[in-house]
Structure formats: structure tokens, C-alpha cells
Amino acid sequence: MVRSGVRGEGARPRVRRAADHGWDDTLYGDEDGAGSKRGRGRGGDGGTTTADPERIPGEPVPGDADADSGAETHEGAPEGRPGAGGGGGRRKRGHRGGGGPRRPRRKRRRILRWTALALSVLILGTAGAGYLYYRHLNGNIKKDDLNLGEHKAPAPTPNAAGQTPLNILLIGSDSRNTAENLKLGGHKESVGAPPLADVQMLLHLSADRSNMSVISMPRDTLVDIPKCVDTKDGKVYPASTSPTMTNESLGRGGAGCTVATWEKLTNIHIDHFMMVDFSGVVAMADAIGGVPVCVDRNIYSHTQGGEGSGLKLEKGTTSIKGEQALQWLRTRYGFEDGSDIARAKAQHQYMNSMIRQLRKNATVSNPGKLRSLAEKAIDALTVDNGLDTVMKLYDLGNELKKVPPDRITMTTMPFNYLGPRVVPKPGDAEQVFRLIREDIALDGKDKPKKSTPEKLSDDPAAPDAQIAVQVVNGTGTAALAPAGGRATAVTQLLTGKGFTRAAADTSQAIAEPKTVINYPSVDLEGDAQRVAKSLGIPLSSVKKSTDVSGVTLTVGADWREGTAYPKKAADPKDDKTPESADALNGADDSACMKVNPNFTW
Numbered sequence: 172m173v174r175s176g177v178r179g180e181g182a183r184p185r186v187r188r189a190a191d192h193g194w195d196d197t198l199y200g201d202e203d204g205a206g207s208k209r210g211r212g213r214g215g216d217g218g219t220t221t222a223d224p225e226r227i228p229g230e231p232v233p234g235d236a237d238a239d240s241g242a243e244t245h246e247g248a249p250e251g252r253p254g255a256g257g258g259g260g261r262r263k264r265g266h267r268g269g270g271g272p273r274r275p276r277r278k279r280r281r282i283l284r285w286t287a288l289a290l291s292v293l294i295l296g297t298a299g300a301g302y303l304y305y306r307h308l309n310g311n312i313k314k315d316d317l318n319l320g321e322h323k324a325p326a327p328t329p330n331a332a333g334q335t336p337l338n339i340l341l342i343g344s345d346s347r348n349t350a351e352n353l354k355l356g357g358h359k360e361s362v363g364a365p366p367l368a369d370v371q372m373l374l375h376l377s378a379d380r381s382n383m384s385v386i387s388m389p390r391d392t393l394v395d396i397p398k399c400v401d402t403k404d405g406k407v408y409p410a411s412t413s414p415t416m417t418n419e420s421l422g423r424g425g426a427g428c429t430v431a432t433w434e435k436l437t438n439i440h441i442d443h444f445m446m447v448d449f450s451g452v453v454a455m456a457d458a459i460g461g462v463p464v465c466v467d468r469n470i471y472s473h474t475q476g477g478e479g480s481g482l483k484l485e486k487g488t489t490s491i492k493g494e495q496a497l498q499w500l501r502t503r504y505g506f507e508d509g510s511d512i513a514r515a516k517a518q519h520q521y522m523n524s525m526i527r528q529l530r531k532n533a534t535v536s537n538p539g540k541l542r543s544l545a546e547k548a549i550d551a552l553t554v555d556n557g558l559d560t561v562m563k564l565y566d567l568g569n570e571l572k573k574v575p576p577d578r579i580t581m582t583t584m585p586f587n588y589l590g591p592r593v594v595p596k597p598g599d600a601e602q603v604f605r606l607i608r609e610d611i612a613l614d615g616k617d618k619p620k621k622s623t624p625e626k627l628s629d630d631p632a633a634p635d636a637q638i639a640v641q642v643v644n645g646t647g648t649a650a651l652a653p654a655g656g657r658a659t660a661v662t663q664l665l666t667g668k669g670f671t672r673a674a675a676d677t678s679q680a681i682a683e684p685k686t687v688i689n690y691p692s693v694d695l696e697g698d699a700q701r702v703a704k705s706l707g708i709p710l711s712s713v714k715k716s717t718d719v720s721g722v723t724l725t726v727g728a729d730w731r732e733g734t735a736y737p738k739k740a741a742d743p744k745d746d747k748t749p750e751s752a753d754a755l756n757g758a759d760d761s762a763c764m765k766v767n768p769n770f771t772w
Contacts, residue, residue, distance in 0.1 A: 304542070308549050308561050317444065317555040319399040319424045320431025322681070324440040325716065327378075327610065334378040336610045337570065338439055342426055342446040343370030343518070365422025368429045368446075369511075370518060373439065375607045376570060382578040383571070383757075384613040386603060387519070388433075389512050390418040391592045392584070397435045399428035416592065426553065436595070437604040438682060443567075446553040453496045454551070458543040461490035462525045464499060464517075465763035471772045472498065472505040479504040483772070496521070505770035512583075512593075513764075519581075520762045579757025580613040585749055599749035601648055601684055601728070606746060613748045614756065626710070630694055632701035635669040638722060640702055642675045645683030645725040653680035654731040661706075661726050664734050668705050686727035686736065689716040698722050707736045 329335045344366045368390070375384045393414035400407050401424035408423035420432040426446045434441055456462045465488045472479040482498035482505065484491075491499055500518055507513035549561075558564055585599035595601075603613070611617060632638070642662045647653040658675040665673035686708060690699040692715075699713045699722045716723075730736055748754050 304545075305561055308545055309559075311546075311549045312559055312561070313553040314556050314559045315425045315553055316402045316427045317557065318430045318434065318441070319401065319427035320397040320435065322397060322431065322435050324434040324438045325718065326440045327608070330378045330610070332379070334380075336378045337376040337443075338441045338607070339374045339376075339567075340426075340430055340433055340441050340444040341370075341372040341374055342368050342421065342429055342444060344368060344421060344446055344448045365419075367418040368421035368426075369418050370515060371417065371429065371433070373433065373437075373441070373607070375439075375610075376574070377612060378610050380570060380573040382580070382612040382614060382616070383574045384580045384582065384607060386582050386584055386607065386752075387515065388417060388584045389515065389586060389593050390416065391511055392417045392586065393589060393592050393594050394420075394432060394436050396420050396423065396428070396432050399424045399431055401425065402427075414594070426555075430555075435682065437607070438684065439604060439607050443558050444555050445558070447551045453493070453500070454547045456496050456525055456528075457492045458547050459525070459528050461492040462496065462521060462528055463488050463490045464521055464524060465489075466766050467763050468766045468768075469771045470502075470505050470764075470766045471770055472502045473770075474504055479770075505767055507765050507767060509767060517764050520764060576757040578612070578614060578616065580748075581755040581757065582613055582748065582752040585751035596751055597648070597651065599751045602745075602749050603752050605684055606748065611746050613752070613754060615747060617746075628693075628696040628700050630697035632697040635701065635705070636671050638670055638672060638698045638701060640665060640670055640673040641719075641721060641723045642673060643723060643725045644677075644680045645686075645727050646731045647680060647682040648684070648728045651728070651731075653682075657726045657731065660734070661724065661730075664706070665702070665724075670702065670705070681725070683725045683727040684729065686712060686730050687725050688713045689719045689723045689725070691715070691717060691719050691721065695722055 327336055370390065371388045373386045373388075375386075377383065394417045396411040396415050396417070396419065398408065398410040399420075403425075406424065408428065417429075417432060420429040426444050430441050430444050433439065464484075466484055466486060468486045470482060470484050472482040480498040480501040480503075482495065482502045484495075489495075499521055501514075502517060503509055503511060503514040506517050554564070558567065582603065585596035585603060586593040587596050606613060640662075642658045642665070644653050644656075644658040646657050658677055658680075662673045662675040688699045688703050688708065690696055690713070696713070696715070700710055702708075702722060702724060703710055703713050
């Protein structure tokens with residue numbers, strides 16, 4: 172099982188040769204974007220599968236990547252009906268153009284929010300491209316290193332089936348370093364200034380690909396930005412000495428520093444990042460003919476002092492592109508309370524609507540339009556080195572397609588205001604981060620997980636006085652600094668219990684939400700469990716890790732004080748998503764921006 176679900180560089184693309192067959196829509200089938208899965212005699216789904224005589228010899232059959240998941244929903248099918256079953260959207264041999272009436276497209280559906288549009292364009296816009304054009308697109312993909320920091324969050328443990336979740340950080344850059352991006356607003360003096368990560372969203376795809384959860388972090392969230400090293404020129408950016416707006420992380424070497432900031436804050440392992448700038452997004456909007464957006468009353472974003480984006484729209488839904496699209500993305504004055512959080516909501520609505528338009532145009536057969544979509548997507552994107560080919564992006568898109576819209580949950584990181592800025596809300600923010608780390612769906616629809624009895628190690632523990640234990644202070648949280656002296660205090664507690672070789676590591680203080688005891692090899696498992704038992708820590712908190720060289724006790728945020736491990740920390744956890752996360756189900760497409768009465772006309 173490949174964690175990211177993407178194919179290696181050497182794999183052939185699932186595309187037809189343009190020279191032989193032209194640019195067509197047969198790979199995707201019906202006009203509603205439903206895929207026609209042509210297999211080679213693969214049955215069991217109630218439909219007839221036939222070999223595709225036009226497929227490049229030796230290439231995998233389109234659709235194989237997700238055919239066995241059982242989770243993909245046919246977008247043209249009525250709700251509750253599996254689209255891949257019953258032959259619902261499958262064409263018979265010889266009917267490429269579709270001879271009969273088509274099933275009407277289901278109108279109410281929510282697709283991923285904004286930066287995922289780049290995935291959609293690549294999936295939908297390049298599927299019919301020829302191999303030479305595919306190589307051309309590969310050469311244009313901009314790449315950067317994934318994590319520029321020193322701290323790397325631990326990778327998730329595979330589930331019983333050997334599957335692992337996938338975490339992708341989606342970044343929207345406000346770069347003004349091109350003429351196109353300068354049109355987005357701001358002053359000419361901003362040209363050449365470090366870019367800001369004004370939109371940041373973490374997309375979590377569950378290990379079994381049954382659900383997807385997205386966390387959006389406000390751009391003005393105050394965080395501790397870690398030390399980052401730009402691998403292109405070797406420049407070192409010291410860690411911030413005081414809480415700093417998270418959007419500044421992008422200017423410290425690139426997207427890899429934003430990834431490092433997220434990993435330090437959340438302790439969530441991030442597999443990939445995708446970054447897009449607004450000019451590219453707008454260009455894609457023009458390529459597909461405009462994007463519908465909604466306001467609940469007439470809006471004119473303009474103040475007497477000359478501030479505002481100049482956006483002027485009538486109440487209801489309007490299809491925007493070009494200058495209006497730029498204005499929509501810039502608008503702060505006029506939306507809700509005039510904050511950056513309101514502006515982010517508008518950007519989310521825009522991108523979400525764009526994806527619906529892309530899906531609507533998924534089977535466009537016009538070669539020029541397909542080329543335009545593909546080119547605009549590539550020009551707008553910067554990705555990590557693990558997503559450096561169109562085929563890898565295509566395969567990633569296939570993984571995302573497995574999730575039905577009603578299992579997609581959009582959230583905002585719970586926050587509290589601190590003056591004009593925000594900070595992670597104590598308790599609630601960490602709850603959301605923990606659910607992601609433990610691969611628990613934010614929609615609350617996961618099947619109850621079977622509890623497994625604690626298993627004692629077959630390796631006998633050494634006498635307490637012979638067990639060497641390193642103790643680390645990990646009591647820091649998204650909102651609280653590490654509790655002073657915890658490593659020393661717990662070391663003294665262990666020494667008093669007979670673990671005379673226990674030693675405090677005072678050189679570091681990290682953020683670990685839950686107390687954990689790590690050991691590097693099976694011959695030390697018994698020793699680690701003995702330490703846990705002596706402190707009343709559950710054996711489920713004893714984990715093997717190659718990041719340690721001996722038995723290591725990290726005192727987590729669940730044990731910030733006292734000499735006894737808190738009983739509450741060992742109790743069953745509440746796995747509900749906090750109301751402050753403002754969860755939105757992916758099947759709800761009724762978003763409409765609220766207009767401040769002071770900016771209507």
C-alpha cells in the first residue's frame with residue numbers, strides 16, 4: 172500500500188495519444204463528469220465491461236485506481252444509488268457519443284473547497300491529452316521541498332488493513348511578484364516583498380478513503396514559526412521569538428516553512444502541499460467561462476476614504492470572471508464584519524463554485540479549452556517533490572474522488588480573538604487536531620472502533636534500577652507554552668519509585684498532546700511497559716518509534732501538573748467535533764455571502 176496513493180514517476184500516463192485519436196472526452200464519459208470504467212472482463216458490478224481497443228498497449232485501464240474501493244459515487248446518479256454499480260453510467264461498445272437520453276445531473280452537491288480546484292483541473296482538463304503534451308506539462312510543474320523545519324510530526328500508524336491516511340496542506344499565496352498578481356491589489360512597493368500564505372487549509376483523507384475532513388486556519392492566527400532553512404540558497408530563518416501571524420511563514424523559505432509551522436502547531440504529519448496564486452485561479456475561471464457567486468443583498472465594496480475592492484454586485488447569484496473575480500477575492504470591506512475571516516469565507520465560496528463549474532465542463536471535447544485548462548492549472552501550481560508529475564496529481568485526484576460529497580466536512584480551526592488577531596482556542600483546537608491525527612472523521616459518522624485489550628510484552632522487563640529512561644517536557648499546546656520544570660519533576664518521581672537511571676532532557680520542550688512512552692526496538696518494549704505501569708499510564712500510550720534511541724517518556728499536555736498521571740487522561744475520549752469548528756457538510760451548496768448593510772446600494 173502506497174501511503175499517498177500516487178504512482179511513481181516511471182508509470183505510463185493513462186492518456187490517449189493525441190496524434191492517433193485527437194482530444195476527446197471518452198476517458199470520462201457522460202457530460203456530468205461520471206467516469207466510464209472500461210475494464211478487461213472485470214465484472215461483479217452489474218454492468219458489462221469491455222476492453223478498450225484505443226488504449227495504449229500495456230497501460231492500465233482508466234479507472235483501475237479506485238475501482239475496488241466501493242466508495243466512489245457516480246455524480247450523475249440519484250442520491251443513495253451507487254454510480255459504479257448497476258451499470259448506471261456505463262456505455263456499451265460502439266456508443267461513444269451516447270445514443271440515448273442522459274440522466275439529469277444532480278444539482279445539490281458540494282465538492283472540495285478552494286485550492287483543490289487545481290487537482291480538479293488537472294484531473295479533468297488533462298485526461299484526454301496526448302503523451303507528448305503530458306510530458307510538456309510535467310516540465311512546467313513548479314516544485315519545492317516539503318518541510319524546511321527541524322521538527323517532523325510522526326507518521327500515522329497504518330490501520331488493520333495496512334492503509335494510512337493522507338494529509339495535504341493547501342496554500343493560497345498573495346504574491347505580487349508578477350504583473351498578473353499585482354492586479355490583485357496592494358501597492359507597487361509590495362513587488363519583491365516576501366509572499367504571504369493568506370489561505371491555509373489542511374485536507375485529511377481517511378485511511379480507508381471513506382471520508383475527508385478539511386481544517387482552515389485564519390491567516391492572522393498567531394503561532395510560533397519554527398526555524399526554517401531555504402534549501403535553494405541555504406539561508407537560515409530563525410524561529411520567531413514571539414507569536415507571529417501564520418501567513419508570514421511562506422516568506423521564510425517557501426511553502427515548506429508553512430508545512431513546518433503546521434506540523435509544529437498540530438503535530439499532524441503532512442504528506443504533501445499544493446500552493447496556488449490568485450492570478451492563476453482567476454485565469455482558470457476565465458478559461459471555463461466564469462464562476463457563479465452569491466450575495467444576500469446588493470454590495471459595493473468602497474469607503475469614503477477610497478478603500479475597498481470596488482466590487483459591485485446585485486443581490487443573488489452572478490457569474491463573475493476577470494476584474495470582478497479579482498475584486499471578489501480581494502473584498503474585505505462589505506462582507507460580514509469586514510475581517511479577514513469574512514474575506515476567507517468569500518474566497519472559499521468562489522473556489523468551491525469554480526470546482527462545480529469544472530465538473531460541469533469535465534467532458535469538454537474542445538482541444539483548445541482542454542489545453543487552456545491544463546496550462547492554467549500548471550501555471551498556478553507549486554507542489555512538493557512527491558507530486559512532481561501530472562500522473563501523480565491525477566492519481567491523487569482519483570483517491571480524492573472516492574469520497575462522496577456527504578462525507579466531506581469543512582471546518583475552521585476553533586479560535587479566540589486576541590485584539591485584531593486570533594489564537595487557537597484552548598481545548599477545542601487541540602480536539603480537532605487530535606481527531607485528524609487519530610483518523611477520526613469530523614462528521615461523526617465513523618463506525619465505532621472495536622477496543623482491543625492491552626497486550627503485555629513477551630519481553631521481560633529489566634529490574635527498575637537498570638532501566639534507563641529519558642524524560643522530555645512535551646506539555647506545550649497550540650495556546651499554552653510548555654509548563655516549566657515538568658521533565659525534572661517527573662524524573663524525580665521515577666527516581667523515587669526506584670528508576671535510578673531516569674534522566675531529564677532539559678535541552679528541548681516540545682508539544683505533545685498526550686503523554687507517550689517510546690522505545691526503539693522490541694527488546695526494550697518490556698522496559699517501556701514497566702515504566703508505564705509504575706506511573707499509571709495506559710499501555711496504549713507505549714509505542715515503538717525509530718525516532719528515539721532508548722526508552723523515552725514524553726510528558727504531554729494531558730499531564731501539565733501534579734505527581735500522579737491524571738485519571739481523566741486515561742478515560743475514554745470524546746470524539747465529537749467542537750461546535751466552534753463551524754463544521755459544514757460537503758453536500759450543502761447553499762453558501763451565500765452576508766453583506767454588511769453599510770456597504771449596500
